[in-house]
Amino acid sequence: MGSDDSSAIKLEGQLPKCLTGIQGLDEITGGGLPQGRPTLVCGGPGCGKTLFGMEFLVRGATLHDEPGVFVTFEERPEELAQNVASLGWDLGKLEAGNKLLIEHIQVERSEIEVTGEYDLEGLFIRLGGAVDAIGAKRIVLDTVESLFAALPNELILRSELRRLFRWIKDKGLTAIITGERGDKTLTRYGLEEYVSDCVIDLNVRVKEDISTRRLRIVKYRGSLHGTNEYPFLIGDTGFSVMPITSIGLDYPVSSERVPTGIPRLDTMLDGRGYYQGSSILVSGTAGTGKSSLAAAFAQATCAGGGKCLYFAFEEPVSQIVRNMRSLGLDLDRHVEAGCLKFHAARPTTFGMEMHLLTMFNLVKESAPRTVIIDPISNLSMAGNEDQVKSILTRFVDFLKGRNITTMFTDLTSGKVAGEYTETTISSLMDTWILLRNIETNGERNRALFVLKSRGMEHSNQVREFVLSGKGLELTDAYLGSTGMLMGSARAAQEAREREECVLRRQELQGRQRTLEARRAALEAQLAALRQDLVTMDDELAVVGAEAKAQETALASDRAEMARIRKVD
Amino acid sequence: MKEPTNRADDFEKALQDRGHQKYVLRLYVAGMTPRSRESISAVKNLCEEHLKGRYEIEVIDIYQHPELAKAQQVIAAPTLVKELPLPLRKFIGRLTDEERILKGLDIQLKD
Numbered sequence: 001m002g003s004d005d006s007s008a009i010k011l012e013g014q015l016p017k018c019l020t021g022i023q024g025l026d027e028i029t030g031g032g033l034p035q036g037r038p039t040l041v042c043g044g045p046g047c048g049k050t051l052f053g054m055e056f057l058v059r060g061a062t063l064h065d066e067p068g069v070f071v072t073f074e075e076r077p078e079e080l081a082q083n084v085a086s087l088g089w090d091l092g093k094l095e096a097g098n099k100l101l102i103e104h105i106q107v108e109r110s111e112i113e114v115t116g117e118y119d120l121e122g123l124f125i126r127l128g129g130a131v132d133a134i135g136a137k138r139i140v141l142d143t144v145e146s147l148f149a150a151l152p153n154e155l156i157l158r159s160e161l162r163r164l165f166r167w168i169k170d171k172g173l174t175a176i177i178t179g180e181r182g183d184k185t186l187t188r189y190g191l192e193e194y195v196s197d198c199v200i201d202l203n204v205r206v207k208e209d210i211s212t213r214r215l216r217i218v219k220y221r222g223s224l225h226g227t228n229e230y231p232f233l234i235g236d237t238g239f240s241v242m243p244i245t246s247i248g249l250d251y252p253v254s255s256e257r258v259p260t261g262i263p264r265l266d267t268m269l270d271g272r273g274y275y276q277g278s279s280i281l282v283s284g285t286a287g288t289g290k291s292s293l294a295a296a297f298a299q300a301t302c303a304g305g306g307k308c309l310y311f312a313f314e315e316p317v318s319q320i321v322r323n324m325r326s327l328g329l330d331l332d333r334h335v336e337a338g339c340l341k342f343h344a345a346r347p348t349t350f351g352m353e354m355h356l357l358t359m360f361n362l363v364k365e366s367a368p369r370t371v372i373i374d375p376i377s378n379l380s381m382a383g384n385e386d387q388v389k390s391i392l393t394r395f396v397d398f399l400k401g402r403n404i405t406t407m408f409t410d411l412t413s414g415k416v417a418g419e420y421t422e423t424t425i426s427s428l429m430d431t432w433i434l435l436r437n438i439e440t441n442g443e444r445n446r447a448l449f450v451l452k453s454r455g456m457e458h459s460n461q462v463r464e465f466v467l468s469g470k471g472l473e474l475t476d477a478y479l480g481s482t483g484m485l486m487g488s489a490r491a492a493q494e495a496r497e498r499e500e501c502v503l504r505r506q507e508l509q510g511r512q513r514t515l516e517a518r519r520a521a522l523e524a525q526l527a528a529l530r531q532d533l534v535t536m537d538d539e540l541a542v543v544g545a546e547a548k549a550q551e552t553a554l555a556s557d558r559a560e561m562a563r564i565r566k567v568d
Numbered sequence: 569m570k571e572p573t574n575r576a577d578d579f580e581k582a583l584q585d586r587g588h589q590k591y592v593l594r595l596y597v598a599g600m601t602p603r604s605r606e607s608i609s610a611v612k613n614l615c616e617e618h619l620k621g622r623y624e625i626e627v628i629d630i631y632q633h634p635e636l637a638k639a640q641q642v643i644a645a646p647t648l649v650k651e652l653p654l655p656l657r658k659f660i661g662r663l664t665d666e667e668r669i670l671k672g673l674d675i676q677l678k679d
Contacts, residue, residue, distance in 0.1 A: 106641045108658075113672045115648075116661030121598035123643040125634045151644065151660070 015222045018066075018138070018174040021059025022052070024241030028226035029217060033198055038168050038175040040195035042186045043202030048213065048234050049178040052202065053140035054080065055238045056176055058089045060138045061099035066174075068138035069101045069130045073146040077102040087238050098134045103127070107150035114152050120160040124167060131171060139168065143178040148189045158194075165194050186218065197221045202232075212354065215241055233357045242357045242394075253277060254403055258370070259304065261296030264474035265433075268450055268459035274431055275455065276369075277403040279396050281426060283410040284435030289446050289467055290409040291315075293433070294372045295324045295331060296472050297407055302334035306369030311359060312344040313378040328471040341366055347378045355379060356391050360398065371399055375409040376425070389425055396428050430454045435465065438486055445487035448474060464490070591615070591623040591673070592652040596630050596637055598645035603662055607646040610663040618675050 017031035026032050033039045033056075041049050057068035072080060080102060081091040094100035103126060131139065144161065151157050168175045177195050179187030181203075186192045192199055199218040204211055214229040232241040256276040260266050266273045274280055280297075282290045294310075301308040312320055320342070321331045334340035343362055347355065363371060373379075379388060392408075399406045408429070426432055431453040437444045446465040450458045463474040464486050478490040485493050595611055597604035608627055615623045630637040630645060640649055644660040650673055657672050 105643060107643060108641075111656055111658045113657065113659045113668060114661050115659050115663050115665040115668050115672075117603070118644045118646065118661040119598070119603075120643055121645040122596065122630055122637050122647065125598070125630050126638055126643065129634050129638075147643075153661075 017223070018060075019064055020056050021063040022055050022239045022241065023237075024230070024232070025215075025239070028230060028241065029198075029220065030224055033174055033176070034220070034223070035174055036169060036172040037197040038165050038177050038195045039198040039200060040177050040179055040187070040192055041200045041202065042179040042181055042192070044181045044204065047202035047204055048232075048239070049202060050075070050080075050142050051084070051234060052200075052239060053142050053176045053178055054084055054089070055087075057100055057138055057140055058084075058091075058094065058238075061094050066137035067099045067101075067134040068140065069103055069127070069134070069136045071103045071105060071127065071130070071139065071141045073105050073107070073141070073143060075142075077104050087236065089238075101130050101134050101136065103130045107147060109150045112150060118153070118156060120147075120157075120164070123160075124164070127164075127167075128171075131173065137172075137174060138176075139173045140176045141178065142176075143180060145179055145187065145189050145191065161191075162194050192218075198223075203229075231354065231357060233354055233361075235358075235361065240357055240361060242360060252403075253400075258306075258405055259300045261298075261300030262293075262472050262474060264463065265448075268461070268463065268474070269431070269453055270456035270458060272456075274405060276405055277400055278405060278430035278454070279400065279428060280405070280407045280431045280433065281410060281429035282407060282433045282435060283412050283426075285412055285437055288435035288437055289448075289465055289472070290411070290435060291320065291374055292324070292327055292329075292467055292472055293435070294374050294407050294409055295320065295327070295329050297370065298340055298372055299324075299329050299331065299334070301370040301405075302337070302339035306339070307366060308334070308340050308370040308372065309362060309366055309368040310340060310342045310372045310374065312342060312374055313347050314375060315344070317342040317344050326469065327467055328469055341368070352379060352388060352391055356395055359395065363399065363402070363404065367402075368404060371404050371406045373406070373408045375411045377411040392425050393428055396425075438484075440486065441489050443487050443489075447477065447486065589622070589653045591619050591650065593623060593625045594640070594649045594651060595625065595627045596640070596642045596645060596647045596649070597627060598630050600629075604646060607648070607661075607663045610666075611648060614663075614666060614669060618670065 016035040017029070017033065018035040019026050019032040020029075041052050043049050054070065057070055060066040060068050070080070075083075077091075084091065091100060091102065095102065105123065105126065127139070130136070144164075147157060147161075148154065165175075165177075177191060179189070179191045182188035182190070186199065186201065196219075198220045201216045201218050202213065203216075204213050206212075213232050213234065215232045216229045217225045217227065230241050232239055254276040257272040257274065258276050259273040260269065282293050284290050291314075298308045298310055310320075315323075321335070324331050331340060335342065341362075343358075345355070345358070359371075359373075376388075376392065379392075396406065408425075410425075429452075432451040434449055434451045436447045436449075438447050439445075446467070447462050448465040449460075449462045452458075462477050462484065464477045466473045466475055478485040478493050593611070593615070595608060597607060611625065615625060628636050630642065637643075642649070642658075646660070646663065648659040648663055648669075650657040650659075653674075659669055659672060663669060
């Protein structure tokens with residue numbers, strides 16, 4: 001891990017240390033092995049002791065410009081070179097460049113008779129010669145214990161070994177002494193008595209058919225160090241140790257947002273999608289569309305020019321690509337462009353730690369913008385719940401520290417549906433999207449809602465999640481008097497509503513027409529009456545005129561009468 | 569399988585030859601310490617007594633000739649290497665245990 005890693009134990013003013021260059025080891029030792037002193041590396045057969053020593057020298061020679069001598073008591077130099085060639089280390093080249101010297105010391109028990117006191121001056125001369133020849137700063141003795149088998153006088157041997165370790169210190173060599181594990185002691189011949197500055201124990205444990213290599217710093221005089229057992233991996237580039245304990249919560253956060261790949265989901269998340277560098281959990285039962293949601297996110301990342309790393313623990317890559325094509329997501333294109341990288345593995349292939357370590361390494365190698373783990377629940381097959389949680393915690397911290405957005409999918413069992421994760425990691429997550437299958441009227445429909453999303457105003461609505469050839473879509477779930485309806489029930493309800501609406505409109509139109517007709521009728525009546533009135537007025541005038549005429553006629557008649565009667 | 573007829577004769581002959589074999593010995597010492605001197609004289613005495621006239625001995629100081637020590641995989645001092653007759657044997661220590669050395673050198677004691 002780089003020096004920027006928050007998990008490093010930082011120390012100042014301590015005893016001088018020698019950077020090993022072994023991935024992760026310098027973090028847990030707070031800067032490497034004690035400089036100019038011997039370190040004992042012990043472990044059973046096949047633990048990687050020799051490789052540990054060899055990597056220490058190779059890294060020293062290539063990274064720190066410190067030449068080293070490898071003293072082998074067991075394997076021949078050619079065998080050693082062959083064994084590490086697969087890790088890309090060319091010992092021959094290093095030897096030619098005077099960066100490395102392999103000193104083979106062979107002691108045949110059958111050839112040797114002891115006839116009195118002796119010393120190991122010959123060994124000292126050999127080592128001294130080798131160290132001086134290349135100006136070595138580092139030395140590895142692998143494994144000095146074989147001397148015990150070859151030379152019978154243990155008392156002399158022990159005092160000579162004590163002298164040897166003192167000689168190493170006097171020469172200022174940073175040394176690694178390997179030792180085979182004993183029955184009750186760390187090493188078979190009690191080497192830990194002499195090498196007391198730093199002791200590292202390597203072991204392999206098999207639990208439920210899965211073996212995990214672990215490393216522990218038994219002691220480290222004068223220095224603070226990680227005390228736990230750290231899983232390590234011997235991969236294609238050598239050792240990688242993964243620090244477990246340190247949980248750094250001091251990473252900077254981003255307020256940048258990234259699209260989810262589904263426009264409507266962006267809307268639900270404050271209109272702008274996830275936070276860059278946040279952790280997203282998508283949980284749901286089988287077939288709720290978790291992987292599809294993840295693929296949509298991958299597609300969105302790649303389309304935005306980012307890199308995405310997709311860990312598939314359930315399906316082979318080709319299958320994912322094919323399946324997503326049916327949803328209109330063309331992942332192939334991104335794979336070819338190098339934006340999208342898949343890593344598919346069966347969870348049971350390794351222990352939990354190994355997976356995590358592999359993921360660590362891949363993340364560091366490809367520096368993605370987005371990491372997808374599909375699904376994490378499968379990983380729990382490779383470890384127990386506590387383990388999974390502690391490891392995921394570290395992984396989440398690691399990713400957040402690098403401002404990588406992570407999406408985990410989690411398959412929940414159908415029995416305990418809802419707000420529950422198989423790996424109980426929900427508290428680590430910033431955004432939790434719950435997918436659910438809702439069964440009504442003989443059909444199942446997918447529903448999506450945002451259970452939580454830290455730091456944003458997210459929607460509280462349940463949306464129907466529709467997967468089709470057109471892609472992923474979120475639609476409103478129908479909320480009516482009869483409850484929430486989805487799928488065909490929603491469609492039917494919507495149709496029914498449309499129909500009712502039409503009917504209502506028609507009825508209203510009818511009533512309007514009736515009223516209008518009545519109004520027209522009334523108006524017609526009104527006109528007729530008004531006509532009657534006019535007629536009546538006319539008649540009235542005629543009658544009045546007649547009455548006046550009659551009166552005039554009567555008066556004139558009376559006057560006539562009076563004239564006739566000769567009224568006086 | 570056909571049994572060799574002259575087995576016993578061969579055996580006798582080999583035993584007789586053993587008494588005339590030539591010894592090539594090398595003694596590696598680390599400087600002229602008292603221990604080195606003691607071992608040199610011990611070897612010389614032993615050879616004079618048991619291998620007179622049919623031995624060659626070379627004393628090598630490993631400080632002067634580390635490359636020789638390396639070639640012979642000598643790590644302890646003093647070390648006496650019996651190069652001939654085969655098999656190769658190494659005796660480490662002060663070479664004071666005469667009986668053991670003689671046995672290792674495969675030398676028959678004179679009665």
